[in-house]
Amino acid sequence: xxxxxxxxxxxxxxxxxxxxxxxxxxxxxxxxxxxxxxxxxxxxxxxxxxxxxxxxxxxxxxxxxxxxxxxxxxxxxxxxxxxxxxxxxxxxxxxxxxxxxxxxxxxxxxxxxxxxxxxxxxxxxxxxxxxxxxxxxxxxxxxxxxxxxxxxxxxxxxxxxxxxxxxxxxxxxxxxxxxxxxxxxxxxxxxxxxxxxxxxxxxxxxxxxxxxxxxxxxxxxxxxxxxxxxxxxxxxxxxxxxxxxxxxxxxxxxxxxxxxxxxxxxxxxxxxxxxxxxxxxxxxxxxxxxxxxxxxxxxxxxxxxxxxxxxxxxxxxxxxxxxxxxxxxxxxxxxxxxxxxxxxxxxxxxxxxxxxxxxxxxxxxxxxxxxxxxxxxxxxxxxxxxxxxxxxxxxxxxxxxxxxxxxxxxxxxxxxxxxxxxxxxxxxxxxxxxxxxxxxxxxxxxxxxx
Numbered sequence: 001x002x003x004x005x006x007x008x009x010x011x012x013x014x015x016x017x018x019x020x021x022x023x024x025x026x027x028x029x030x031x032x033x034x035x036x037x038x039x040x041x042x043x044x045x046x047x048x049x050x051x052x053x054x055x056x057x058x059x060x061x062x063x064x065x066x067x068x069x070x071x072x073x074x075x076x077x078x079x080x081x082x083x084x085x086x087x088x089x090x091x092x093x094x095x096x097x098x099x100x101x102x103x104x105x106x107x108x109x110x111x112x113x114x115x116x117x118x119x120x121x122x123x124x125x126x127x128x129x130x131x132x133x134x135x136x137x138x139x140x141x142x143x144x145x146x147x148x149x150x151x152x153x154x155x156x157x158x159x160x161x162x163x164x165x166x167x168x169x170x171x172x173x174x175x176x177x178x179x180x181x182x183x184x185x186x187x188x189x190x191x192x193x194x195x196x197x198x199x200x201x202x203x204x205x206x207x208x209x210x211x212x213x214x215x216x217x218x219x220x221x222x223x224x225x226x227x228x229x230x231x232x233x234x235x236x237x238x239x240x241x242x243x244x245x246x247x248x249x250x251x252x253x254x255x256x257x258x259x260x261x262x263x264x265x266x267x268x269x270x271x272x273x274x275x276x277x278x279x280x281x282x283x284x285x286x287x288x289x290x291x292x293x294x295x296x297x298x299x300x301x302x303x304x305x306x307x308x309x310x311x312x313x314x315x316x317x318x319x320x321x322x323x324x325x326x327x328x329x330x331x332x333x334x335x336x337x338x339x340x341x342x343x344x345x346x347x348x349x350x351x352x353x354x355x356x357x358x359x360x361x362x363x364x365x366x367x368x369x370x371x372x373x374x375x376x377x378x379x380x381x382x383x384x385x386x387x388x389x390x391x392x393x394x395x396x397x398x399x400x401x402x403x404x405x406x407x408x409x410x411x412x413x414x415x416x417x418x419x420x421x422x423x424x425x426x427x428x429x430x431x432x433x434x435x436x437x438x439x440x441x442x443x444x445x446x447x448x449x450x
Contacts, residue, residue: 002085007028013028021054025063036067040066047365049166069112087113093127099279100280117152123138123141134156134211159180160217165271181216268347316445319355324358325360325396326358326398329363330404349361425445
């Protein structure tokens with residue numbers, strides 16, 4: 001099939017690369033010419049395991065191309081007059097001032113599509129968008145075609161993404177389900193044909209209405225965020241009783257009605273999806289007169305949980321941290337990505353520095369991103385980011401693990417103990433072995449592991 005993907009960000013680039021790997025001809029467009037120039041040279045702008053290999057293979061095979069605009073992108077695709085071009089909108093929907101999804105980039109893409117279309121098309125919203133966005137896109141495209149006095153057959157569908165950062169390639173090639181939202185039999189058949197090579201059985205292909213598909217994405221992310229916030233609240237209860245949350249978690253997760261996924265307590269969730277999607281769903285509910293009691297609680301617990309590690313440090317060392325030096329392991333919001341959007345490390349490091357501490361931090365891949373996020377703290381010498389986690393711990397009064405990178409499990413903690421000022425570890429993800437650390441002289445504190 002001939003496919004145009006609008007947006008060369010995280011979702012767009014992964015979508016373009018994976019679709020082009022199955023003998024589709026794909027053009028990925030972006031408004032940033034420098035990004036397009038780098039992509040044409042095989043330079044990937046994000047860290048995602050396996051993505052570069054897929055991109056390189058598709059470029060070499062001539063199946064994946066890049067362009068700096070929708071009109072120029074469409075000229076790179078040739079299709080039969082009666083075969084629609086598939087156009088995926090995969091642009092950002094950042095959080096607006098009121099918490100709702102900002103659709104300016106989606107509607108700008110729709111406008112440009114309407115101005116550039118020369119043949120039949122199926123426009124597919126891949127971006128995370130509120131209920132009713134497909135209607136807005138359809139209206140904008142139709143208006144542009146009307147102004148051009150063009151009568152071109154097109155449809156708008158919804159096809160939300162469910163990719164996990166750090167495992168996006170595997171998620172695309174081995175999906176739990178693929179949701180296709182459309183009212184058109186023709187569109188449904190075309191998208192089922194597109195995705196057939198990616199599923200093992202037809203039950204993984206879920207066809208629903210457009211609005212249902214739009215809500216499924218938000219509801220899914222909100223449910224996962226709810227499980228995390230619930231378990232974090234239980235961890236706080238465990239702290240008060242002095243019991244082990246890990247035993248409670250396993251006892252819950254072995255119930256087939258509950259399952260173990262997303263029940264690991266920690267220092268709060270972050271990333272590009274959960275925080276903004278929960279808030280956007282709050283606004284969606286309020287817009288139709290539903291009081292989002294549960295969703296508000298999920299968000300409130302997560303905000304509170306991001307203060308957890310700082311509060312634990314203050315409880316041990318006092319509110320005035322002047323002269324204290326803290327080591328932070330992990331800056332990305334989760335392992336296997338360099339994404340720091342809404343990362344718990346940001347809240348922690350800024351709170352530590354505001355209380356007078358200096359911080360040395362380490363992350364396996366997020367150093368460059370962190371240097372932009374913390375530019376002010378780096379300038380003021382409140383924060384240093386280093387390449388080695390053991391060096392980061394040198395002369396530290398405490399080591400704080402924020403991101404559960406697997407590398408931190410294999411660190412030589414005897415070396416760490418020799419280099420720290422005080423052998424204290426705060427494990428914000430319950431990632432490390434408390435018994436092993438205590439055996440070599442560390443004071444260990446986890447989340448709900450009192």
